[in-house]
Amino acid sequence: MLNHGGYRGKSLAFLQKNSVRVGDVVKVMADSSYSGILMPRYEYSDDEHIVLKLKSGYNVGLEIDKIKKIETESSTNMKKENLPQAQIDPKLPRLLLISTGGTIASKIDYRTGGVTPALTAAELNAAVPELGKIANIDTEVLFSEYSENLLPEHWKKIAEKIDSCIRSEYKGIIVAHGTDTMQYTAAALSFTLAGITIPVALVGSQRSSDRPSSDAALNLISAAKFLIESNTSGIYVVMHNSTNDDEVACHWGTRVRKNHTSKRNAFQTIGGSPAYIVKNGTIEKNLQFNYVKREYTPRINFDTRVALVKYYPGLDPKIIDFIISSGYKAIIFEGTGLGHIGKIMYEYVDKAKKKGLFMGMTSQCIDGMVRMTVYESGRDLLNLGIIPLSNMIPETALVKAMWALGNSKNPEEMEKLMKENIALEFSD
């Protein structure tokens, strides 16, 4: 498994026959010639292909039957002991880096030939040596998943890990995380760890570290600087602020959204500016939002019986019946405009209300306030018991509802939590 990560059947036999292992740099002759690192395969994959990570950073799948020749150019079964050890400088502050997986962990992984992204301090030091001049960084691998595979149970584990560390001497914590669902995890940590006394930075990368345009190093370096020098606390997403390598933004964990599939500055603060900008090594604070600090009261539970319903013309209102009969306890609507859904839904919304479901309204416009008193339709929905969620972004509202449901004893308590501004999810 370690040497042939994920390969099975025909492809495993092929690799064994040719003495090639995952992590090796190989040269393959097929329809044309390819050179790259042999990548691990997922369980779900077929056994007809092998995958190379090319020098361009992109992966290519090659059909075994079409491979004329495969040879190992260099075997990178480098032992961890071979890496230069990170030097401990007792004058520097300590940070903890928790790795959960994602692109940001992928270079260290595949360069060293390991299948699991075991991100040791030595490996991190080898990958981004500048970090050693900023802080002594301990590392811990919590799991190694692309973030599209993370679930609320992973949020819980990350929160528990962070909670267990805040009374240690760590000045701050970096969470290395895939970018796909980073905003959901950031919101989850913002609610569970509200009032946390140290800063936490979720850091990812939009381009893997072995590509020349990678944003991984600057994001990590900026996050370390931010955690040490900003003198703040709370949950932040720390990612490129422009397509150049000169500015990194620190976004509030509840107000951030991935708004582009591939740009390095894909993450944006919705309805305002990032909380901090790290520019040429200095930290600029943005005072736009008046964030009231609260006492640290970790509440680390989630209940996933919450449905997100995006309204659109033609939506079958019977989806609400399915939601009720499946035992859901709450619905977050992504309504249109100021917070509307078609009147075709009213009868079903009424049913859900009578069954005691919490219903909150956000807008699929994403930016701007939900205002349900402006039009008759909004007022009708208020009368039907839908709670307007101001300018909470839909994904944050969904996560908050899972958290509020998981940490309240009854519907009234949940509604109260949903209306309370816990972590700047309301910023008006």
Added chain:
Amino acid sequence: MLNHGGYRGKSLAFLQKNSVRVGDVVKVMADSSYSGILMPRYEYSDDEHIVLKLKSGYNVGLEIDKIKKIETESSTNMKKENLPQAQIDPKLPRLLLISTGGTIASKIDYRTGGVTPALTAAELNAAVPELGKIANIDTEVLFSEYSENLLPEHWKKIAEKIDSCIRSEYKGIIVAHGTDTMQYTAAALSFTLAGITIPVALVGSQRSSDRPSSDAALNLISAAKFLIESNTSGIYVVMHNSTNDDEVACHWGTRVRKNHTSKRNAFQTIGGSPAYIVKNGTIEKNLQFNYVKREYTPRINFDTRVALVKYYPGLDPKIIDFIISSGYKAIIFEGTGLGHIGKIMYEYVDKAKKKGLFMGMTSQCIDGMVRMTVYESGRDLLNLGIIPLSNMIPETALVKAMWALGNSKNPEEMEKLMKENIALEFSD
């Protein structure tokens, strides 16, 4: 009904007793003093309140039991005959304005005291006299609904109406439309009327015409100029381009999204610039996209057995079972990042594929390309039969799938239509 639009029971009795009618400007003494136009009520409303539209443009609901006094300041039961008639200037081109409802129709409605927004040429002329200098505009009320209540059957009626007019002498057509679902209707018309030989402008307003900050007049005037002077064809959304009253953008109907709940420049072209800008009365063309004109072949059908599934951590994959058993024929995913959904979904996606459902992938990032070959998860999903939809925005993909399903005889034909660039829904 005409005089007491929507009021019933207690509130109707109250209005009758006080001889107040919908459309009257009234003064109400309650907890404080209010002056405004008595608004109609929806069927669904209770009978305990009346609603006034205040001078600020906002509506207020007042509880009848708390009203000490109500009196009519002016009865605006103005007859249509009392409005100055629009002058026909035989030298000007002709346009058709089709009204479907929404905020843009609300002033004319409530100012004249009528309950239904009957937008006659005379009323339009009275509301925006500048239009008479640009074109002779015929008007037709197709329906009068807030756009959150419009359904695919309404899209069909609008498309049929436009199709019936394109061989007339109209130089272009304005569709007055609520902004909530304007982008869905714009996409629907773009597909049904692909290759249309005249330009069509969907026009709405973010602030009602009786508010000083209303965008209605400039949007209408700019749309009329655009239709007459641009020498183009196709379906466009014509709305403010900035928060000032100086620029109006004409967006491609498939590439536009409402990205703010209340700003006048809420509509934006995703992944590029608007097709045209109307600035100080001149039309500027943007050549960014290479739009290939096609023959006009109206295909005016929709089949709503299409589900939009936005993926998020904690989504119950059993939703796919519900979709299959409810008889849906297609799923549009709003995946994460480059086009992913968690591996928890794979088994269910496989089931849907085996049942013959079309499955297309878009990204909840909204901007940027779906690229499912970069990561193993994307390749797994490709293997499971999900079709990547490039940079088609999710709402457009949903509408296109309803249209493609409604106009194809079998799944193969539908998939072919989904992959074909019909109306710039792929812009890469």
